[in-house]
Amino acid sequence: MNHAYTAPILSVNQLVAAYGQSTILRGTTLSMQKGAITTVMGRNGVGKTTLLKTIMGLLPVQEGTITFNNQDITKIPSHKKAKIGIAYVPQGREIIPKLSVYENLQLGLIAHADKNAKLPEEEIYHLFPILKDFRKRAGGNLSGGQQQQLAIARALVSNPTLLLLDEPTEGIQPSIAQEIGSILQKLVKEKGLSVLLVEQKIDFATQVTDHYYFMDRGKMVMDGGAEELNHKALEKYISV
Numbered sequence: 491m492n493h494a495y496t497a498p499i500l501s502v503n504q505l506v507a508a509y510g511q512s513t514i515l516r517g518t519t520l521s522m523q524k525g526a527i528t529t530v531m532g533r534n535g536v537g538k539t540t541l542l543k544t545i546m547g548l549l550p551v552q553e554g555t556i557t558f559n560n561q562d563i564t565k566i567p568s569h570k571k572a573k574i575g576i577a578y579v580p581q582g583r584e585i586i587p588k589l590s591v592y593e594n595l596q597l598g599l600i601a602h603a604d605k606n607a608k609l610p611e612e613e614i615y616h617l618f619p620i621l622k623d624f625r626k627r628a629g630g631n632l633s634g635g636q637q638q639q640l641a642i643a644r645a646l647v648s649n650p651t652l653l654l655l656d657e658p659t660e661g662i663q664p665s666i667a668q669e670i671g672s673i674l675q676k677l678v679k680e681k682g683l684s685v686l687l688v689e690q691k692i693d694f695a696t697q698v699t700d701h702y703y704f705m706d707r708g709k710m711v712m713d714g715g716a717e718e719l720n721h722k723a724l725e726k727y728i729s730v
């Protein structure tokens with residue numbers, strides 16, 4: 491595997507994690523460069539979501555280590571991980587449907603390290619203008635793409651340096667997906683954010699990623715720079 495990184499923000503080393511008796515991560519190893527987008531690809535059920543959950547501390551690590559900014563965070567619980575700068579946008583977004591857009595955004599403050607922090611409304615609405623127009627609308631009344639933007643915006647409210655993002659393009663229109671891709675690239679470029687993305691769509695991944703990993707049955711089996719993202723090779727793995 492190619493590990494030409496100089497300053498990893500996140501290193502996952504030989505991670506093993508399970509749901510009860512069912513082992514899903516079987517020695518997963520990954521290294522992420524600061525200020526870049528790293529994408530994990532792979533078929534359904536190979537353990538991509540489980541990897542994000544384990545990094546976030548929602549599933550215990552059985553073996554292996556997770557290092558974030560040179561700090562061993564293997565055993566740190568998820569709420570503490572949020573406070574040290576890791577944010578997680580799960581698959582399905584988890585917008586609270588009855589709360590307004592504004593109230594959903596406020597929930598992001600819970601994870602902020604500074605308990606007196608205020609909602610950075612201007613910054614959020616600059617990135618996601620649609621959320622300003624809809625700030626009083628119930629979250630449940632937004633389209634899938636708008637909910638995804640809200641979920642990312644809410645995660646940014648905690649001021650993370652690492653964003654874990656699970657299939658943001660699932661079920662949304664290609665044009666909105668492209669918009670989300672551009673916003674992610676902007677965040678990386680302007681704020682130095684690092685993004686660990688789980689994604690099944692090769693077109694989206696090639697649009698945004700700096701480095702990719704390909705996962706199969708709980709392990710990384712291939713990785714490389716964006717320019718090496720080979721459609722044919724990946725399609726062979728991705729198509730079931």
Ligand SMILES: Nc1ncnc2c1ncn2[C@@H]1O[C@H](COP(=O)(O)OP(=O)(O)OP(=O)(O)O)[C@@H](O)[C@H]1O
Pocket residue numbers: 509512514532533534535536537538539540541581
């Ligand atoms: N809460 C759970 N309890 C038991 N098994 C689970 C649980 N969640 C996921 N699994 C199983 O773990 C395996 C890996 O699931 P995971 O969601 O990590 O895969 P994935 O690569 O993200 O796929 P997808 O794209 O479908 O989300 C699957 O076989 C799944 O059925």
